[in-house]
Amino acid sequence: MKKExxxxxxxxxxxxxxxxFNVLLPFWVLFFAFLGYRFNFNFHFLTVILFFAAxxxxxxxxxxxxxxxxxNFGLMAQFRYFFESIGPELRQYLFLSDVEEKPFxxxxxSEVYRKSKGVDDTFAFxxxxxxxxxxxxxxxxxxxxxxxxxxxxxxxxGEERGIKNTYTLKRPVIISAMSxxxxxxxxxxxxxxxxxxxxxxxxxxxxxxxxxHLLEGCHLIFQMGTAKFGVRKDDFTLDDNxxxxxxxxxxxxxxxxxxxxxxxxxxxxxxxxEKISKEISELRGVPMGEDVISPSFHVECTNLNKLVxxxxxxxxxxxxxxxxxxxxxREDEFRELILELKKEDIFPDYITIDGxxxxxxxxxxxxxxxxxxxxxxALPMVxxxxxxxxxxxxxxxxxxxxxxxxxxxxxxxxxxxxxxxxARGFMMALGCIQALQCNRNTCPVGITTHDEHLQRGxxxxxxxxxxxxxxxxxxxxxxxxxxxxxxxSISELSILDLxxxxxxx
Amino acid sequence: MKNVNFxxxxxxxxxxxxxxxxxxxxxxxxxxxxxFMDDEMTILVFKTLKGMESTRFVIATxxxxxxxxxxxxxxxxxxxxxxxxTMMGAFIAHSTVLGFTSNKELMMMSxxxxxxxxxxxxxxxxxxxxxxxxGQTF
Ligand SMILES: Cc1cc2nc3c(=O)[nH]c(=O)nc-3n(C[C@H](O)[C@H](O)[C@H](O)COP(=O)(O)O)c2cc1C
Numbered sequence: 001m002k003k004e005x006x007x008x009x010x011x012x013x014x015x016x017x018x019x020x021f022n023v024l025l026p027f028w029v030l031f032f033a034f035l036g037y038r039f040n041f042n043f044h045f046l047t048v049i050l051f052f053a054a055x056x057x058x059x060x061x062x063x064x065x066x067x068x069x070x071x072n073f074g075l076m077a078q079f080r081y082f083f084e085s086i087g088p089e090l091r092q093y094l095f096l097s098d099v100e101e102k103p104f105x106x107x108x109x110s111e112v113y114r115k116s117k118g119v120d121d122t123f124a125f126x127x128x129x130x131x132x133x134x135x136x137x138x139x140x141x142x143x144x145x146x147x148x149x150x151x152x153x154x155x156x157x158g159e160e161r162g163i164k165n166t167y168t169l170k171r172p173v174i175i176s177a178m179s180x181x182x183x184x185x186x187x188x189x190x191x192x193x194x195x196x197x198x199x200x201x202x203x204x205x206x207x208x209x210x211x212x213h214l215l216e217g218c219h220l221i222f223q224m225g226t227a228k229f230g231v232r233k234d235d236f237t238l239d240d241n242x243x244x245x246x247x248x249x250x251x252x253x254x255x256x257x258x259x260x261x262x263x264x265x266x267x268x269x270x271x272x273x274e275k276i277s278k279e280i281s282e283l284r285g286v287p288m289g290e291d292v293i294s295p296s297f298h299v300e301c302t303n304l305n306k307l308v309x310x311x312x313x314x315x316x317x318x319x320x321x322x323x324x325x326x327x328x329x330r331e332d333e334f335r336e337l338i339l340e341l342k343k344e345d346i347f348p349d350y351i352t353i354d355g356x357x358x359x360x361x362x363x364x365x366x367x368x369x370x371x372x373x374x375x376x377x378a379l380p381m382v383x384x385x386x387x388x389x390x391x392x393x394x395x396x397x398x399x400x401x402x403x404x405x406x407x408x409x410x411x412x413x414x415x416x417x418x419x420x421x422x423a424r425g426f427m428m429a430l431g432c433i434q435a436l437q438c439n440r441n442t443c444p445v446g447i448t449t450h451d452e453h454l455q456r457g458x459x460x461x462x463x464x465x466x467x468x469x470x471x472x473x474x475x476x477x478x479x480x481x482x483x484x485x486x487x488x489s490i491s492e493l494s495i496l497d498l499x500x501x502x503x504x505x
Numbered sequence: 506m507k508n509v510n511f512x513x514x515x516x517x518x519x520x521x522x523x524x525x526x527x528x529x530x531x532x533x534x535x536x537x538x539x540x541f542m543d544d545e546m547t548i549l550v551f552k553t554l555k556g557m558e559s560t561r562f563v564i565a566t567x568x569x570x571x572x573x574x575x576x577x578x579x580x581x582x583x584x585x586x587x588x589x590x591t592m593m594g595a596f597i598a599h600s601t602v603l604g605f606t607s608n609k610e611l612m613m614m615s616x617x618x619x620x621x622x623x624x625x626x627x628x629x630x631x632x633x634x635x636x637x638x639x640g641q642t643f
Contacts, residue, residue, distance in 0.1 A: 033597070036597065036601075037601050039555065039556075040555055040556035041554040041555050041556055041557045041560075041598070041602075042556050042557065042560055044594055044597050044598075045594070047597065048590050048593045048594055048597075049590070051593065052586075052590070056639060060642065064642055064643070066642065067642055070642060078638050078639065081638045081641070082638055085637075085638070
């Protein structure tokens with residue numbers, strides 16, 4: 001709740017307000033107890049009421065763990081629940097409708113919340129979407145199949161190259177890249193523990209050495225960003241030895257080279273020196289006391305041929321499946337990349353397409369809003385080009401971009417994805433309330449912050465259960481969707497199972 | 506707002522809660538009545554507390570309301586909360602002004618007070634999920 005609100009031209013810092021309230025409350029109790037004792041017994045009415053409030057506040061702050069906001073802000077945070085509870089009325093009569101919030105509307109978010117808490121996630125009466133504007137629908141069959149014919153999901157990376165260390169994915173949804181740095185320690189550990197419990201794979205993001213991920217024992221994709229944090233030399237080039245060591249860790253199952261990201265395609269970044277704590281400097285392998293720039297591309301990869309050979313180099317050093325992640329810009333450029341791969345007969349083990357609608361810890365608005373191709377346009381295009389060039393069977397295809405529910409995930413499968421990445425879906429499973437402050441270290445629910453006070457409320461054990469529950473619930477729906485579409489497995493899905501207004505092929 | 510799923514409260518708990526509710530209601534009703542009926546002891550007690558002489562009837566009304574709520578099907582948790590509040594007030598009075606054991610009647614009152622406090626806790630705990638907002642956090 002580090003949010004300022006305007007009251008009659010005055011701004012009120014809610015974070016400070018709640019802290020002040022929490023500290024002062026016990027003193028108010030004592031104060032009225034004194035007045036009651038000294039002057040008039042009637043003051044004890046207030047003593048009693050405030051005492052109750054103080055007890056409840058204590059319980060919220062120090063004992064209960066379920067609600068991060070309450071642990072962080074105490075009784076004052078109840079106002080949020082209060083306003084949320086009368087929100088539907090307020091919105092309906094005064095403000096927004098349930099489908100207007102961005103980037104995820106209330107309906108989409110509450111679905112994830114319910115799934116992650118394992119409570120009833122059905123809705124009633126009808127869809128809230130504007131049907132004549134939505135482009136895609138899944139085509140069900142007249143003859144749904146029974147559950148018993150549904151085959152378990154399985155996808156093996158690296159099989160195309162016949163390498164020794166292939167990795168077989170058993171769950172179709174992967175926790176997408178979010179660096180330690182963008183996320184705080186507890187958020188990383190909650191996700192990693194949840195990933196371990198749910199048996200899903202987690203991408204480390206470009207935060208360097210995955211210290212906190214490793215603590216929890218889940219399977220990892222190590223991501224190498226353009227700054228190559230954790231595996232770099234000072235001139236931004238790859239340090240082969242560091243990569244070899246990392247790839248040797250038993251938990252690291254694959255390596256991902258990030259070429260670009262949907263929320264800021266073609267843009268590097270800057271890690272301000274204020275954010276470089278001792279720990280971050282160690283994990284990322286950067287000096288303290290100076291800003292660190294992430295270049296907008298890998299310095300080794302100044303043309304297609306060099307990019308392709310860089311992939312090969314990482315493959316041979318790591319001896320693991322290696323993928324690349326990119327957001328699509330130009331169709332012809334992507335085709336040229338594929339032609340180059342074909343020419344050199346070098347293929348990454350997978351390609352991740354990140355849609356322009358993808359999230360980030362921080363990026364300029366114009367890059368978030370106006371650059372890159374959205375996932376449901378890019379994905380079918382990529383799939384088509386791979387097929388046209390006859391290399392679809394040389395690699396796996398993954399997709400990201402607001403694929404937080406099973407419906408959108410299935411649409412992506414139909415468009416050619418072999419597996420799904422989501423970052424913000426899992427953030428919401430952790431309790432993200434879309435406060436939109438990931439870039440400010442003030443995340444009120446302690447996810448994208450390093451502030452100890454704010455992180456305190458994030459209970460790792462409990463939140464990891466939410467991750468597990470979210471995943472289970474998604475998988476349950478995947479099976480139900482497969483039955484309705486009369487398919488035995490996700491790999492059978494194709495573009496023919498999708499209704500589109502304009503038609504894709 | 507999400508409605509409470511009353512399956513959260515087991516039938517055993519419902520029985521325990523009702524027994525407590527009835528006992529508290531009887532004690533509170535009796536206490537309330539004696540205040541309204543100008544019982545000598547209560548007049549004396551309220552005279553001793555600074556500024557409380559006429560507040561006696563306010564307290565009596567609260568106690569009556571609490572007793573009533575405790576016997577309803579849907580609002581016993583509020584009754585128990587009000588009851589607990591009055592008992593806390595009584596506790597403050599005993600500990601700061603009246604004392605607990607200086608005579609037989611005071612001792613009797615103190616014991617009843619502790620008893621009702623404990624039972625109110627039980628009712629509140631069993632029915633905690635019924636409190637709006639806060640209840641959902643337990
Ligand atoms: C807080 C945050 C941090 C992120 N950090 C990275 C990162 O380090 N590397 C990366 O490739 N993508 C990063 N992303 C992008 C996500 O991995 C993902 O590609 C994108 O958000 C789309 O998925 P979603 O719509 O399901 O969130 C980040 C996203 C968020 C929200």
